[in-house]
Amino acid sequence: MTFVSGGLLAAEVTRAGGFGFLAIEFRFGIERFQADFALARERLGTPEGEVLPIGVGVIGWMLDAPIGVKEMLKWAIMQGVKAVWLSFGEDIGKWVQFVREADEERGDGRKTLVAVQLGTVQQMKVAAEEWKVDIIVAQGSEAGGHSWAAASSTATLLTQVQAALPAPRPIILAAGGVSSGAHIASYLALGASGVVVGTLFAGTEESVYDPFSKDVILKAGYDDAVRTTLWDRVQTYPWPKGIDGRAIxxxxxxxxxxxxxxxxxxxxxxxxxxxxxxxxxxxxxxYPAAYIKQIRPAKDVVEQLHRETVECLRLGTTLVKTD
Known part of the structure; x- marks a missing residue:
């Protein structure tokens, strides 16, 4: 959610009952990041020194580059952010260890939750068995933004990872194309502990996207968000091999x-x-861009998804015959 999720969006998602993430924006310096962090604290009413109930999301290749992102991540951990989300790096395990070491340095005995977003079962086995992560984000091929070219559909990936990682295992979250409570209910039925929502929040009042980008989303049709390597060939950012992206x-x-x-x-x-x-x-x-017809508060999106999910789960119980 780089370019999309700042401190305000992260805080509002958490206030509404979800768990918001603040993306580390590599184009701006640490002062801008610290201001976003402070905004989230203020919005959530979380005093300095207390754990801030949002996460910080960061891309692996940005951590590897000398652009100050590593320093921003370290600062957030020392400030008491609840979770860190890592993705798309050549050596994500190194950054998992970085978080653990920062926890030790902070010295208060608290563990920052580490979530890692991955697209293949083999990656997830490494994350669970070697890196000992707390949360695996299983990102399927439907995802917007960047993802793994080798990823199967989210539903297939959920089935595969549960077969490959018997309990006890890290929390598994489903990511990719979530546009309604029906999607969420289906992923929960497939064994996910929760879901990740991206595009729906890109089209909210609190999104950092500018009016032009939000207008593009509002006008998007069902086939406009396309997955291709074209976007990155044009932009030249150093994404790892095997990564492509979905955009408009x-x-x-x-x-x-x-x-x-x-x-x-x-x-x-x-x-x-x-x-x-x-x-x-x-x-x-x-894909969910096609379902966004107005720019709404993030709170409204969370509440609608919750209502729809509950309705779908209740409907599912009517399909079971009881004695």
Missing amino acids: CQQLRDDDAAGLGIDQIREKIKEDAKEGNRSREIVWAG
């Missing part, structure tokens, strides 16, 4: 289909910037 940008897809090379596309993007043309701007989002 019809103009870039048209350029690619017309046979334009990446260098030609980048030149057009430079020209666009001079003219104020944003048609080639990538908006990271998943």
Whole structure:
């Protein structure tokens, strides 16, 4: 949720009964991050020195790069953030250990929960058996934003990981394409302890996305959020091998289909910037974008998902014949 989830969105999701995450934004420095953290504390009414009931999400390759992200993560752990979410790195195990060592350095005996987002069963076995993580986020192929090209559907991945990791095992959360309570109920029925919601929160009042990006989401059709390597070939960020992404940008897809090379596309993007043309701007989002018809408070989204989930679970009980 980089570019999407700041301190306000994280706090409002938690206030509504979910568990919000604040993304470490690599384009800004630690002072901006600390201000976002302070905003979450203020919104949640959590005094300094107490555990802040949100998580901090960070991408592995950003931690590996000398851009100050590691320092921001360390600061958040020392400040008492409840959880850390790691994903997309060449050596995520190293950063799991980094969190554990920061806990020891803090010296209060409290353990920061570590969640790791993964896309294959083999990755999850390593996370559970070697890294000893607290939470595994099983991210299926339906996911918006970045994900593993090798990932199966979320439902298939949930079934696979439970067979590969018998209890006791880390908490398993399902991620990928969650757009309604029906999705949540189905993943709970498949054995997930909870779900991850991304795109629906990108289209909220508290999302850091600007009005242009939110408008793109509002206008999205069912087939507009496309998974491809094109987005990263254009942007050149150092994502690990085997990663692609789902986003919305019809103009870039048209350029690619017309046979334009990446260098030609980048030149057009430079020209666009001079003219104020944003048609080639990538908006990271998943399938649920098509279901967003208005920009609402995050609280409304959480409450609607809860109602729908309860209704679906109750409906499921009517399918069971009792004596």
